[in-house]
Amino acid sequence: MELPTIPSHPLNVTDQMGRRVAVPFPPRRIVSLVPSQTELLFDLGLGEKVVGVTKFCIHPTEARTQATVIGGTKNFDFEKIAALKPDLIIGNKEENYQAGIEQLAAEYPVWLSDISNLPEALDMIRRVGFIVGAKEKAAALAADIEASFADLALPAASTAAPxxxxxxxxxxxxxxxxxxxxxxxxxxxxxxxxxxxxxxxxxxxxxxxxxxxxxxxxxxxxxxxxxxxxxxxxxxxxxxxxxxxxxxxxxxxxxxxxxxxxxxxxxxxx
Known part of the structure; x- marks a missing residue:
């Protein structure tokens, strides 16, 4: 028996590149082009909605068997992606390639991260959680990570050079x-x-x-x-x-x- 289609509503967001992206909310067919962000989606409970991943998405172990492998991070199989009918594609400025991202963005909502430090990573986690409907879980995850790094800070009394x-x-x-x-x-x-x-x-x-x-x-x-x-x-x-x-x-x-x-x-x- 086919389940009834639940209507989605457009969510206008800004990605970490400053690009405006209209994302159906909640997204139901997600393609992830970045291994670390694939793992994040699964840990946020979105595994069943991830329909496409790269060959490098090795965590969790079921990612590449449960979802379709759509090539590498810098060489996408556009035909496989089209067959998946994604309503959201999540990528990254550094790990993916500009020409491929531009080709995908002409057809689908593509949200890009741009990360060079911990605050930007935590921001990505919170933003991805928001656009996929897992805001609270993402916020808790980001807070836990932030706290763990705060505990890692060197003792104030230490004078030794790193x-x-x-x-x-x-x-x-x-x-x-x-x-x-x-x-x-x-x-x-x-x-x-x-x-x-x-x-x-x-x-x-x-x-x-x-x-x-x-x-x-x-x-x-x-x-x-x-x-x-x-x-x-x-x-x-x-x-x-x-x-x-x-x-x-x-x-x-x-x-x-x-x-x-x-x-x-x-x-x-x-």
Whole structure:
């Protein structure tokens, strides 16, 4: 028996890019183009309404079996998306590509996030909760995350300078996360100083630049490059005095509900 259609009402909102978007409220067929925002939607209880996700949406485990995989974050399958008849698409300025977003926005309501720090992530969580009809749950989630980071703050009595860290996201070529990135904000909140703070975003660096920076710590992220223990000796040879660690990239770069786990994880890295 087919359930009766419940009418939706247009909700005019502004996304984090300052774009005005008319979203049916409540949305019933959501395509998520960003892994961390997919996980957020499921944690807000919207899993049954998520009809499309990317191949990188690995959390929760059922996301890619319950919903249709519509390609990657930077190469959408437009035919698959059209077949899903979405009434809301949620993306991100950095993780998605402008041409693809513009093509989708010509046909569907597309809400974009733009996140480079914790306050913007919390704002995204609250705004997404509002547009999908889970305002209270999203507000509670954001408050919990905010409180966990407040508890993470360094004790006021501490006078020690923060350890310098080089955070690697790629190998061949070497690439690091620096000023202006969400990862950089997470490093600062975790009590570290970015060894490449004078550079911008995700620059390529040479082995000589790493040696000259002489970081006290080198973090090798588990994503997007799959750094593993076998890579540690390569960096230890360049910086013999540095502490080398493989770190959970999701807890440094996923800006949705996974942030609930980040502060506790960061406290163990000090």
């Amino acid at each position: 350890e310098s860290v080089a955070y690697f996201i790629w190998r061949k070529p070497y690439m690091v996360a620096t000023t202006g990135t969400f990862i950089d904000d997470m490093l600062r909140r975790a009590g570290f100083a970015n060894a490449f703070a004078g550079l911008s975003r995700y620059p390529e660096i040479s082995a000589d630049q790493l040696v000259a920076a002489n970081p006290q710590c080198i973090f090798l992220s588990s994503e997007p490059y799959p750094f593993a223990a076998k890579h540690m000796a390569e960096f230890q040879a360049l910086c013999p005095a540095a502490k080398i660690e493989i770190v959970d990239g999701e807890l440094f770069s996923w800006y949705g509900s996974r942030l609930r786990k980040s502060a506790a994880y960061f406290s163990q890295l000090r």
